[in-house]
Each structure stands twice: as C-alpha cells, then as structure tokens.
Amino acid sequence: RAKETGKARCIIYNEAAFNHIEHDVSMEAAMFEAVRNGEFLLHYQPIVDARTRQIMGFEALMRWMRPDIGLVPPSQFIPMAEDNGLINLLGAWALKSACVQLKRFEEVVGRKLYVSVNVSPRQFRNDQFLKMMDDALQLSDVKGDQLLLEITEGILMSDPEYAEQLLTKIASRGVRIAIDDFGTGYSSLMYLKRFPIAALKIDRTFIKDLPHSVKDAAICNVILSLASHLSLLTVAEGVENEMQMEFLSTQGCSLIQGFHTGFPELPETLIELLKADAAALQH
Ligand code: C2E
Ligand code: MG
Ligand code: MG
Numbered sequence: 001r002a003k004e005t006g007k008a009r010c011i012i013y014n015e016a017a018f019n020h021i022e023h024d025v026s027m028e029a030a031m032f033e034a035v036r037n038g039e040f041l042l043h044y045q046p047i048v049d050a051r052t053r054q055i056m057g058f059e060a061l062m063r064w065m066r067p068d069i070g071l072v073p074p075s076q077f078i079p080m081a082e083d084n085g086l087i088n089l090l091g092a093w094a095l096k097s098a099c100v101q102l103k104r105f106e107e108v109v110g111r112k113l114y115v116s117v118n119v120s121p122r123q124f125r126n127d128q129f130l131k132m133m134d135d136a137l138q139l140s141d142v143k144g145d146q147l148l149l150e151i152t153e154g155i156l157m158s159d160p161e162y163a164e165q166l167l168t169k170i171a172s173r174g175v176r177i178a179i180d181d182f183g184t185g186y187s188s189l190m191y192l193k194r195f196p197i198a199a200l201k202i203d204r205t206f207i208k209d210l211p212h213s214v215k216d217a218a219i220c221n222v223i224l225s226l227a228s229h230l231s232l233l234t235v236a237e238g239v240e241n242e243m244q245m246e247f248l249s250t251q252g253c254s255l256i257q258g259f260h261t262g263f264p265e266l267p268e269t270l271i272e273l274l275k276a277d278a279a280a281l282q283h
C-alpha cells in the first residue's frame with residue numbers, strides 16, 4: 001500500500017510539475033516565435049553630460065512587444081532568455097541594432113556620440129562573444145571607443161581568469177567596459193585593479209534619496225572620489241530631479257541618466273529631440 005500511495009503522490013507531483021513546465025514552455029515558444037516575428041525592439045535613453053547637459057550617448061534597453069499583451073519590460077523576459085540561451089541571439093541582435101542606430105543619431109546631431117549596451121553573464125561566457133562584437137562594429141562602421149558594454153559585478157567574480165582575458169581583448173578594440181548597478185553586487189575593489197574597467201554606473205538605489213540622505217550622499221561621494229582617482233567615468237542611474245542632478249554634478253559625476261534628463265524612447269522620438277537640440281544650438 002505504501003507503494004501505491006507513493007505512486008499516487010508521484011502522479012500528483014508530476015501533474016503539478018507538468019503544468020509548471022507547460023507554462024514555461026509556452027512562454028518559451030512565444031519567445032522563439034517572437035524572435036522570428038521581430039517582436040523585440042530597443043528603446044534608447046539619453047545619457048547627458050552632468051555639467052553641460054548635452055546628450056553624449058544612449059543606453060539601449062530591450063523591450064518585447066507582444067501582440068496580445070503589449071510592451072513587456074526586460075525584467076519579465078531577460079531571466080528566461082538567460083536560462084534558455086536565447087539571450088545570445090537577442091544580445092547579438094541588440095548590439096548590432098544599437099551600433100547601426102548610433103550612426104543615425106550621429107547623422108542628426110553631426111557629432112560623435114556613444115552607445116551603451118547591456119551584456120548578460122551568459123553572453124559574456126559565450127565563446128563567440130568577441131567575434132559577435134567585432135562583427136557588429138564592422139558592419140555598422142562604429143569605432144570601438146563609441147561602444148560601451150555594461151556588465152555586472154558578478155560576471156567578474158565567477159571566473160576572474162576568463163573575465164580578464166576577454167575584457168583585455170575587448171579593451172584592445174577601444175571598447176569601454178562599465179560596471180552596471182555599481183555598489184549592489186560584490187563591490188570588490190580588487191576588480192578595479194585587475195580588470196580594464198572604464199566606467200562605473202552608480203545604481204539608482206544610492207541616487208533615489210539624494211541629496212537628503214546623509215548615507216547615500218556619503219556613498220556617492222566615496223564612489224565619485226574613487227572613480228576620479230582611478231580616472232574612471234561615472235554615470236549616475238535613475239536621476240529623477242534637479243536636486244539630485246545638482247548634487248551629482250557638484251560632486252564631480254561625469255554623466256547623468258534618468259527620467260529627469262530623458263526617458264527610454266523609440267529612436268524616432270529621440271531623433272526629433274536631437275533635431276530640436278541641434279536647431280537650438282544654431283540660433
Ligand atoms: P539597467 O541596465 O540598470 O538599466 C536601467 C534601468 O533603469 C532601465 O530599466 C531604465 O528604464 C530604468 N531607469 C532609467 N532612468 C530611470 C529613472 O530615473 N527612474 C527609474 N525608476 N528607473 C529608471 P529597464 O529598461 O526596465 O531595464 C531593466 C534591466 O533589464 C536593465 O537594468 C538591464 O539589466 C536589463 N536589460 C535591459 N535591456 C537589456 C539588454 O538588451 N540585454 C540585457 N542582457 N539586459 C538588458
Ligand atoms: Mg544597464
Ligand atoms: Mg543599471
């Protein structure tokens with residue numbers, strides 16, 4: 001009887017597991033289908049000089065336009081793409097598209113800009129990554145120093161030898177590496193010494209309560225001072241008001257990204273903005 005009970009339980013367990021898997025499979029199937037149907041798109045968020053407020057570059061941020069559901073944010077599909085490996089395909093597409101788009105933005109403003117692209121751990125570990133990056137640069141005719149790759153702290157710590165080798169090769173193309181969400185991960189200073197890092201993106205959890213929070217002000221000051229001594233660029237993420245902008249600019253932050261200076265938008269919308277900017281400068 002014990003055997004039977006065991007069996008019955010086993011069936012129930014399997015049914016639950018099956019439903020769970022079926023759910024994931026349908027989302028997964030939708031994702032593969034979406035790649036074929038071209039349902040993924042990039043929004044671009046302006047990154048401005050903290051002092052002059054001029055647009056210096058853009059971060060490419062992925063979205064999924066599901067015909068039946070609407071716009072899906074990356075938090076709802078990047079983790080699954082990371083699990084099932086689709087992130088390699090999506091990431092390659094994003095990098096190529098972002099480089100091509102950068103050229104169009106540059107045509108509008110008539111000066112050099114840069115584009116920042118997020119790279120996930122699985123992409124970073126993929127042995128085709130470097131070739132994929134080289135292809136994107138070559139195809140788009142974007143110079144290495146106009147591309148910034150955003151990686152997270154975890155990528156560096158899981159396999160430091162591999163990370164060092166790959167980052168050195170990336171840096172040899174002039175491509176810059178930024179640590180995204182800086183301060184929320186391992187925050188080991190070792191990697192600032194060991195790896196060719198060019199920029200720190202201060203996570204918005206430290207920006208949110210500026211300038212009132214004494215702790216956040218201190219943390220930002222220390223990060224900015226560290227970056228300045230190491231000649232690293234700094235980008236403040238999630239800047240939503242003038243007081244935060246004022247504080248960061250005064251404390252020597254190089255670049256600002258946030259709703260205060262621009263939302264992530266479709267390229268067409270930004271082109272209008274860039275045109276208006278360029279026209280305003282001529283008058
Ligand atoms: P992230 O790289 O840290 O990107 C910044 C996130 O902050 C974006 O969310 C952006 O819309 C949001 N943000 C910008 N300014 C503000 C602000 O002033 N206030 C607030 N509250 N939020 C602001 P998003 O677009 O939802 O992206 C979330 C995360 O998804 C990204 O965080 C990144 O880790 C990941 N992601 C996005 N696109 C890609 C991609 O193409 N590849 C990979 N691997 N990951 C991506
Ligand atoms: Mg990012
Ligand atoms: Mg970030």
Ligand code: MG
Nearest residue numbers: 180181203204
């Ligand atoms: Mg973030």
